[in-house]
Amino acid sequence: MAKVTVHRKAHFNAAHRLYNNEWSDARNVTVFGKCANPHYHGHNYELIVAVKGEINKGTGFVMDMKILKDLIADEIEERFDHKNLNEELIEFKELNPTAENIVVVIWNILRTKIDTTLELTVTLYETPRNFVVYNGE
Ligand code: NI
Secondary structure (H helix, E strand, O other): OOEEEEEEEEEEEEEEOOOOOOOOHHHHHHHHHHHHOOOOEEEEEEEEEEEEEEOOOOOOOOOOHHHHHHHHHHHHHHHHOOEEHHHHOHHHOOOOOOHHHHHHHHHHHHHOOOOOOOEEEEEEEOOOOOEEEEOOO
16 A cells, blocks of 8 residues: 655744753853843744555545644644743753754654554754754654
8 A cells, every 4th residue: 555644734933042051151152142042032833744654445544634633733732832942841941942852852742642653754944944854763
């Protein structure tokens, strides 16, 4: 049976600050630039969740898009939207909320909720031009 990848786009706004507290303020500014701003700043994150697998003979679906849509809404948008990632998400208490770390956190959350016979890839845009991709490797 053919393998097809289905994609669902989603969106959330969130604030963050990139900072390594083992470094001086000057070094943080050198490495993280404006993202080290102690007063935080926001991004309009765009998310693309890709699920790859065989088409189910009964449904004709790889995965029911309504289920995927609700999963992303409940597990990701609800959790991340309009949040200060550093202050409000337990995952980033000790972890710098870079796009790289955010995409891994999102993938780990979704992976537990999607059938293990399906491959999962998450793409996260932090800006229209900067994006990261994670597939569990
Ligand atoms: Ni930033």
